Amino acid sequence: xxxxxxxxxxxxxxxxxxxxxxxxxxxxxxxxxxxxxxxxxxxxxxxxxxxxxxxxxxxxxxxxxxxxxxxxxxxxxxxxxxxxxxxxxxxxxxxxxxxxxxxxxxxxxxxxxxxxxxxxxxxxxxxxxxxxxxxxxxxxxxxxxxxxxxxxxxxxxxxxxxxxxxxxxxxxxxxxxxxxxxxxxxxxxxxxxxxxxxxxxxxxxxxxxxxxxxxxxxxxxxxxxxxxxxxxxxxxxxxxxxxxxxxxxxxxxxxxxxxxxxxxxxxxxxxxxxxxxxxxxxxxxxxxxxxxx
Amino acid sequence: xxxxxxxxxxxxxxxxxxxxxxxxxxxxxxxxxxxxxxxxxxxxxxxxxxxxxxxxxxxxxxxxxxxxxxxxxxxxxxxxxxxxxxxxxxxxxxxxxxxxxxxxxxxxxxxxxxxxxxxxxxxxxxxxxxxxxxxxxxxxxxxxxxxxxxxxxxxxxxxxxxxxxxxxxxxxxxxxxxxxxxxxxxxxxxxxxxxxxxxxxxxxxxxxxxxxxxxxxxxxxxxxxxxxxxxxxxxxxxxxxxxxxxxxxxxxxxxxxxxxxxxxxxxxxxxxxxxxxxxxxxx
Numbered sequence: 001x002x003x004x005x006x007x008x009x010x011x012x013x014x015x016x017x018x019x020x021x022x023x024x025x026x027x028x029x030x031x032x033x034x035x036x037x038x039x040x041x042x043x044x045x046x047x048x049x050x051x052x053x054x055x056x057x058x059x060x061x062x063x064x065x066x067x068x069x070x071x072x073x074x075x076x077x078x079x080x081x082x083x084x085x086x087x088x089x090x091x092x093x094x095x096x097x098x099x100x101x102x103x104x105x106x107x108x109x110x111x112x113x114x115x116x117x118x119x120x121x122x123x124x125x126x127x128x129x130x131x132x133x134x135x136x137x138x139x140x141x142x143x144x145x146x147x148x149x150x151x152x153x154x155x156x157x158x159x160x161x162x163x164x165x166x167x168x169x170x171x172x173x174x175x176x177x178x179x180x181x182x183x184x185x186x187x188x189x190x191x192x193x194x195x196x197x198x199x200x201x202x203x204x205x206x207x208x209x210x211x212x213x214x215x216x217x218x219x220x221x222x223x224x225x226x227x228x229x230x231x232x233x234x235x236x237x238x239x240x241x242x243x244x245x246x247x248x249x250x251x252x253x254x255x256x257x258x259x260x261x262x263x264x265x266x267x268x269x270x271x272x273x274x275x276x277x278x279x280x281x282x283x284x285x286x287x288x289x290x291x292x293x
Numbered sequence: 294x295x296x297x298x299x300x301x302x303x304x305x306x307x308x309x310x311x312x313x314x315x316x317x318x319x320x321x322x323x324x325x326x327x328x329x330x331x332x333x334x335x336x337x338x339x340x341x342x343x344x345x346x347x348x349x350x351x352x353x354x355x356x357x358x359x360x361x362x363x364x365x366x367x368x369x370x371x372x373x374x375x376x377x378x379x380x381x382x383x384x385x386x387x388x389x390x391x392x393x394x395x396x397x398x399x400x401x402x403x404x405x406x407x408x409x410x411x412x413x414x415x416x417x418x419x420x421x422x423x424x425x426x427x428x429x430x431x432x433x434x435x436x437x438x439x440x441x442x443x444x445x446x447x448x449x450x451x452x453x454x455x456x457x458x459x460x461x462x463x464x465x466x467x468x469x470x471x472x473x474x475x476x477x478x479x480x481x482x483x484x485x486x487x488x489x490x491x492x493x494x495x496x497x498x499x500x501x502x503x504x505x506x507x508x509x510x511x512x513x514x515x516x517x518x519x520x521x522x523x524x525x526x527x528x529x530x531x532x533x534x535x536x537x538x539x540x541x542x543x544x545x546x547x548x549x550x551x552x553x554x555x556x557x558x559x560x561x562x563x564x565x566x567x568x569x570x571x572x573x574x575x576x
Contacts, residue, residue: 254423
C-alpha cells in the first residue's frame with residue numbers, strides 16, 4: 001500500500017498508457033517485425049518453416065511479376081502526383097462565400113467518404129465497354145469503346161484514375177483548410193502592390209501553403225503505395241498480372257498461393273520503400289512541432 | 294480571403310459563378326450520379342440497354358428492398374455494425390488514455406513512443422498481414438468479429454493517439470496545475486479534468502474512426518472469409534461477382550453501404566474536416 005502511494009504519481013500514467021502500448025506494440029509493431037523475419041523462410045502457412053536465408057529475395061530478382069508490380073507502383077505514384085495540384089485548383093474554385101456554396105463543398109468531398117470498394121464498383125461500370133458511360137461517349141463519337149480493364153496497356157492507368165478521384169477530394173479538403181488559414185495582411189499588402197493572378201498565387205499564396213503542401217504530398221505518396229482495394233475490386237491484378245502492385249501481389253502470393261515466406265519478402269520490400277517516406281514525414285512533423293513549441 | 298471574393302452586390306456574377314461551379318461539380322460526381330440513377334432503374338431498362346439514360350420509371354423502394362431480401366446484404370450490414378461500434382469505443386478509450394499521458398507527462402521515450410504511434414499508422418497493411426492472421430488463428434478468433442475488432446482498435450489507436458495528444462496538449466495548463474496543487478491523483482485528474490473537456494474531440498474522432506473502420510476492405514478479406522461475419526465492403530465485392538448482370542441491384546447495394554459514412558459526414562462535417570486536416574493547419 002505504501003509502495004503504491006509513494007509511486008502513484010508515475011504508476012497511474014504507466015497504467016493508463018499500458019493497454020495502448022501493449023496492443024499497438026503486439027499487433028502493429030510486433031507483426032511488422034515478425035514479417036521481416038518470416039521473409040527469410042519458406043513457408044506454406046501450415047508445415048514447419050524452413051530457413052532459406054535470402055532465398056525469397058533472390059527469387060524476387062528473377063520474378064518478372066515483381067518488376068511489373070514495381071513498375072505499376074511507380075505509375076501509381078507518378079499519376080497520384082496530379083492530386084495535390086488538382087486539389088488546389090478545386091479548392092480555389094470553391095473557396096467563395098456565396099449562398100449555396102456550402103452544399104457544393106460538401107458534395108465535392110463525397111468520393112472521399114465512400115469506401116474504396118464502392119468507388120471501385122462505380123468505376124468498373126463507368127469503364128464497362130458494352131454498357132458503361134465511357135462506351136457511350138465513344139459511341140457518340142462514332143468509335144468503339146476500348147475495354148480498358150481487360151487491356152494490359154490501359155488497365156493500370158484506368159484503375160489509377162479511378163483511385164485519383166477520392167485522393168483529389170482529400171487534397172481539396174486539405175487546401176480548403178489551408179486557404180482559410182492564410183495571413184490576411186500579407187494578401188492585402190500584395191493587393192495594394194497590385195499582385196495578381198499567377199504571381200499572387202506563386203509568390204504570396206503558395207509560400208504560405210507550404211505546410212499543407214507537404215501534408216498533401218505525403219498522404220498522396222503513402223496512399224499511392226498502399227493501393228490495394230481498388231485493384232482487388234476492379235481487376236484482381238489482371239489481366240495476367242498486368243495491373244498488379246506489390247501490395248496485391250503480396251496478398252495473392254500468401255493467401256491464394258500459400259507462399260507466405262515469399263509474400264512476406266514482397267511486403268518487406270514495400271515496407272522498405274515506405275519507411276523512407278514515413279521517416280521523412282515524421283522528421284518534418286517532429287521538427288515543426290519543436291519549432292512551434 | 295483568397296481568391297478574391299465575388300462582391301455580394303453583384304448578383305448576376307454570383308449566380309453565374311455558382312452555376313459554373315455546379316456544372317463542374319456535376320461532372321465531378323458523374324460516375325456517382327450514374328450509379329444512383331441505376332440504383333432506382335427498373336429491370337426492364339437493362340433489358341433494352343438503357344443503362345445510362347434517364348430511367349423509364351422509379352423502382353427505388355423495390356430495388357433497395359431487393360438488396361436486403363434477395364442478398365445477404367442485411368447480414369453484412371449487421372456484421373459491419375457489430376464490428377465497427379465496439380471498435381470505435383475501444384479506440385476512444387485507449388487513445389484518451391495514451392493521449393493524456395503523452396501530452397501531460399514528460400518521460401524518456403515520450404517522443405519516440407509518439408513517433409511510433411504515428412509512423413505505424415502509415416505502414417502498408419501487408420507488412421502485418423501474415424503475423425496478424427496467425428495471431429487470430431492461434432487465439433481461436435480467426436473468422437470472427439473479435440479478430441477484426443482487435444485489429445481495428447490496435448491500428449486506429451495510432452492515429453487516434455496523435456489526435457487526442459494534440460487536443461489534450463492544447464487544453465489550458467492552469468487546469469492541470471490546479472488539479473495537481475489540490476492533490477488530485479492522475480486518475481482523479483483524468484476523470485474530473487480530462488474526460489469532461491475532451492468530449493468534442495471524442496465526437497470528431499468517433500466519426501473519423503467509424504468511417505475508416507466501416508470502409509475497411511483489406512482486413513475483412515484477410516480475417517473474415519465467411520458470410521456470417523463479413524462486413525459490407527467485402528460483402529459488396531462478393532455480390533459484384535454473383536450478380537454480374539443485375540446492375541440495379543449492385544448499384545443499390547453500393548449506395549446503401551455508402552450511406553452510413555455519408556450521413557455521418559453531413560451531420561458532423563466540421564469535426565470531420567478538422568480531424569482530416571489536423572497537422573496541416575493550426576487550429
